[in-house]
Amino acid sequence: MTGRQSAYPSRRAVLSAGGALAAAVATAGLASQADAADYPERPVKIIVPFAPGGPTDIMARILGTHLGEALKGTIVIENRPGGGGNIGIGIAAHAEPDGHTLLITSSAYVVNPGLYAKIPYDPFKDFAAIAELGTSPNVILVNAKLGINSVADLIARAKAHPDELNYASPGLGTTPHLSGELFKIVANVEMTHVPFSGAGPAIQALLSGTTQVTFAALPPAHPHIESGALKALAVTGPHRWFDLPDVPTMIELGYADFITDTFQGFLAPAITPMSIVERLSTKSIEILKTPGIAEQLRNDGFEVLANGPDGMRKRIADEVPKWRDVIMKAGIKPV
Template identity: 35%
Template sequence: MPLTRRAVLAGLAAGVPLVGGPARAATGGWPARPIRCVVPYPPGGPTDILARVVMQRVGQRLGQPIVIENRAGASGVIGSAEVARAPADGQTFLANASIQVIIPHLNRQMPFDTLAAFAPVTNFARVPLMLVVTPDLPVRDVAGLIALLREGARPISYGSSGIGAAPHLAGELFKQMTGTEMTHAPYRGSGPAIQDLMAGNIQLMFDSMPSSAAAVREGQIRALAVTTAERIPAFPDLPTIAEAGVPGYEIATWYGLWAPAGTPAAILGRMQQSVAEAMALPALQATLETLGAVPVADAPEDFARFARSEYDRWGRLVRDAGIEAQ
């Protein structure tokens, strides 16, 4: 369930240990030095944006800075593999999107077992995708886009943050449900894809809201709809794809935090607690709302169950869509 400030404060009142002396003692003095948080994409994408705004506050709670390191490549596999190989000492964490449990269904040469190589810490937030187009595309709504695609008078390419990422699957689901065709253009993260969309090198994206919201507000790209079942408070006038002409269409993404498998449970618990406390701050909640992100900050065991269920759900979608790694 979404985190609320009241819920966190109630948990603290019920005896959840506060940061500081007792909590640090319970984790063997951790953290005693700065912490690495690997983002397996270039700067500027939604994972990078969310990790930076959340982990800055978490570092303040822990009393040590958290350094974001971008390790892009192979749809997040390169950076994730680096974390999987890291010592399980609480000094290295991974911030990744739902592709963490999608990519194993596409890549049979994975250098790690996604469900076994990492210790789930918490789900930061769930986030809608936004259907956005380059301003030069002569469409103003979803119906107009579908009509243009069915005409087939011009080639249409849609970008994504990588093969198998939620934005890629959103495009494939849209094609399936509308009986249309367009060419997938994978990038090494949403940041570069958005730049090409603004330049008109690709025509549309199903992009995570944190990376596209600012460009939409500034008029650099045009938003047609959101991919969730309900409208989003950050863009209340923007219809859902379902209500705009594709009944039953629904897809979203989420962003989580993992540590190398074997990281002590006390460290995982304290990191999750610090994330929950940071998420309860009104200033951070306001920032996340602007980005269109709904805070979650669930417990490690709850996130583990959720990640497993998402692994199964996305696997079915990949198989049904016939998506293969290129």
């Protein structure tokens, strides 16, 4: 037929387009390999969306030191606290996806979608998973001078003086905060929540007597427990911590299913070259599995996971709906 063009491309056009696509894929593959070979071209910034001194900061600094050596480059840890982690996570989400801006975050990443009406990132689309690094049980702490030596003591004090006790957390919607809210529900007590910009400031508030109770991840609290400045009443993991044998779990104390932890995950902005993501993942897992480093992290209060991208993606997929449900049941309205 003349004078009329077919709505479908000709076989020659398909072959030509296919050749162009194959060439583009091959070029992209070579570019990706080149990205990995030349990476890093300048200092790599790892954003920690919390104040210094918390578990995520501790993990980032330990991993960052060894990762810089493995990559033969410079790693810079940049703390960007605020908004329950949203500020730092948002900055990382919108960074150039070239592997030179990365994110090490905590459970706030999966909690915040259910806690805030609007957040500056999509937990499923805005990041490429690098590795699931580690996790820590949360711990219920009081100042050793307070005279509270057990969870039973804490409950009795809270019931006798319902307006007296303030509890600190690393921030609104963090797993320590949600641990505190869950504790109030199961123990039928009232305490006033005082959020801080990270675990470090929250623990300092407890040490100074500004607050009377703190729910925190174990790593930043561990040295203060060992020194005797803080009294650990219970851990919220499934079992007792190896070097705190006298500290019971909440389950042992009769609170079934009271398990909350804080994880640390390693992420890159979406569409970061896969070769760079894979290199970062491989090196990070090798570092975490090194016996001396694994032991150091364990002594600091971390259970090392050292899982690759699939493990991190699964945790995100599982925990975004999990924490959304907990927030709803606790009656916490999105802010």
